Amino acid sequence: MLMLVFAPIHDAGGKVAGAVIVFRDVSTARHMSSQMTHLAQHDCLTDLPNRALLSDRITQAIEMAGRHQTLLAVLFLDLDRFKHVNDSLGHVVGDHLLLSVARRLTMCVRAADTVSRSGGDEFVILLSEVTHASDVGRTAEKIIAALTSPHSINGHELRITVSVGISIYPRDGADGETLIKNADLAMYRAKDYGRNNFQLYGPDMSTRSVERLDLESGLRGAIERQEFTLHYQSRVDIANGAVIGCEALIRWQHPERDLIPPLKFIGIAEECGLIVQIGHWVLSEVCRQIRSWEDAGLQPVPVSLNISALEFRNRRFLDSVRTVLSHTGVDPHYLEFELTESVLMENAESSSLLLKELKKLGIQVAIDDFGTGYSSLSYLSYFSVDVLKIDQSFVRDMEANPDNATIISAIIGMCEGLKCRVIAEGVETQEQRGLLLARRCREAQGYLFSRPIVAAEFARFLYPIAPDEKSAFAKCAGA
Numbered sequence: 283m284l285m286l287v288f289a290p291i292h293d294a295g296g297k298v299a300g301a302v303i304v305f306r307d308v309s310t311a312r313h314m315s316s317q318m319t320h321l322a323q324h325d326c327l328t329d330l331p332n333r334a335l336l337s338d339r340i341t342q343a344i345e346m347a348g349r350h351q352t353l354l355a356v357l358f359l360d361l362d363r364f365k366h367v368n369d370s371l372g373h374v375v376g377d378h379l380l381l382s383v384a385r386r387l388t389m390c391v392r393a394a395d396t397v398s399r400s401g402g403d404e405f406v407i408l409l410s411e412v413t414h415a416s417d418v419g420r421t422a423e424k425i426i427a428a429l430t431s432p433h434s435i436n437g438h439e440l441r442i443t444v445s446v447g448i449s450i451y452p453r454d455g456a457d458g459e460t461l462i463k464n465a466d467l468a469m470y471r472a473k474d475y476g477r478n479n480f481q482l483y484g485p486d487m488s489t490r491s492v493e494r495l496d497l498e499s500g501l502r503g504a505i506e507r508q509e510f511t512l513h514y515q516s517r518v519d520i521a522n523g524a525v526i527g528c529e530a531l532i533r534w535q536h537p538e539r540d541l542i543p544p545l546k547f548i549g550i551a552e553e554c555g556l557i558v559q560i561g562h563w564v565l566s567e568v569c570r571q572i573r574s575w576e577d578a579g580l581q582p583v584p585v586s587l588n589i590s591a592l593e594f595r596n597r598r599f600l601d602s603v604r605t606v607l608s609h610t611g612v613d614p615h616y617l618e619f620e621l622t623e624s625v626l627m628e629n630a631e632s633s634s635l636l637l638k639e640l641k642k643l644g645i646q647v648a649i650d651d652f653g654t655g656y657s658s659l660s661y662l663s664y665f666s667v668d669v670l671k672i673d674q675s676f677v678r679d680m681e682a683n684p685d686n687a688t689i690i691s692a693i694i695g696m697c698e699g700l701k702c703r704v705i706a707e708g709v710e711t712q713e714q715r716g717l718l719l720a721r722r723c724r725e726a727q728g729y730l731f732s733r734p735i736v737a738a739e740f741a742r743f744l745y746p747i748a749p750d751e752k753s754a755f756a757k758c759a760g761a
């Protein structure tokens with residue numbers, strides 16, 4: 283590109299007598315300038331528009347929508363547990379995954395829409411031509427389905443899920459900033475509802491976000507202030523009701539509130555990374571409790587505890603388990619770690635190695651919420667787990683829903699073949715107990731037998747240690 287600079291030459295009388303014309307090639311300067319503008323408006327990893335360009339586009343779209351009396355939508359996406367991918371497989375794999383996500387998102391929307399990356403694992407999408415609010419839900423479903431099918435990255439088959447929050451103009455905000463903020467709040471609601479779903483913004487969410495911040499700041503330091511406590515729910519022999527184990531479930535005794543259940547704070551603890559510390563506390567406390575039952579002359583039963591994804595993926599997890607075991611001197615056969623299918627499948631290879639190490643230590647491994655997380659069963663033989671816990675949702679309406687009863691029978695049959703134990707969760711009625719017994723399910727947990735209770739109360743279920751004799755549990759376990 284040429285730039286022309288024109289300078290007149292005047293004669294003695296001041297008249298224009300000629301001119302000097304300078305031609306300058308400004309292609310490089312122009313190219314650099316447009317490159318700089320591009321860089322200022324785009325994310326350097328994915329080359330998607332960044333937050334600044336997105337804001338401009340929302341402002342323009344609002345003007346258009348105002349003129350034509352139409353709607354537009356802002357979708358705030360956060361990849362669930364993306365941090366684990368970075369932590370376990372490294373940033374190069376993480377970056378490739380983000381690129382794959384960016385490509386899929388772009389394919390899910392129209393040319394007039396904007397897919398932007400606002401940093402980390404957060405993407406914001408502007409749907410600029412929305413006719414009905416219900417169409418937005420369909421697009422969100424399409425996005426969730428597109429992102430959850432496996433991503434092949436550097437020889438790894440990665441599965442991720444995404445939480446999506448949606449705000450709609452004009453109902454949820456009159457400007458870009460408000461629409462993004464409200465979509466973000468809705469995204470947190472989607473996380474609270476178990477991730478891998480979308481939520482539309484509602485005015486109550488602003489109050490909830492204050493509550494969330496409150497909980498988050500309270501969680502920091504809750505261990506030091508000794509505000510956590512464990513409740514124990516018995517696991518029984520379904521045939522005779524004998525207590526053969528228990529599950530430790532955390533509760534938070536907030537100084538200014540009632541006892542807070544885990545579903546209210548575990549998600550937040552995961553988001554802000556505190557779950558690793560909390561998990562370490564839970565394991566230490568379970569081990570301390572087992573020792574304390576023994577010291578009181580009671581025969582402990584195996585205790586299962588929930589291990590969250592972030593803990594399991596933490597590089598120091600195994601070391602921290604070994605340290606707790608050696609400090610407390612607890613027999614590892616009393617411990618059972620519950621992991622969900624999706625946690626194991628996030629990185630199947632490293633999960634399998636870690637499970638082997640845990641089993642070498644003598645710790646049992648259970649798959650929690652079985653049947654809800656993953657569609658393929660082939661992984662079961664790969665991991666060789668000790669226990670499958672049938673998710674409560676199957677048990678809940680097994681009387682009314684023959685499909686659920688069939689699934690339960692299939693899981694029990696499969697466990698017989700795989701030689702692993704099976705535990706039915708959430709048993710609340712005698713009918714369910716009877717149906718499970720008829721299907722040869724031996725172990726169960728649920729309100730029918732006991733709610734989670736404090737350690738002192740649970741101690742009533744334990745037998746005294748016989749002076750010269752090993753306990754019924756020890757005999758069964760072959761110890």
Ligand SMILES: Nc1nc2c(ncn2[C@@H]2O[C@H](COP(=O)(O)O[C@H]3[C@@H](O)[C@H](n4cnc5c(=O)[nH]c(N)nc54)O[C@@H]3COP(=O)(O)O)[C@@H](O)[C@H]2O)c(=O)[nH]1
Pocket residue numbers: 515529530531532543544545548561564587588589590650651671674707708709710727728729730734
């Ligand atoms: N990472 C950690 N996660 C934890 C820990 N402690 C708990 N959790 C997670 O929170 C989930 C909810 O726990 P909770 O509110 O304690 O609910 C448990 C039981 O009370 C409930 N249950 C048991 N029996 C019944 C029943 O008959 N009906 C019914 N409606 N609910 C019942 O189920 C929860 C136990 O489920 P599970 O873990 O799948 O066995 C909990 O699921 C954990 O994910 C922690 O220390 N760390």
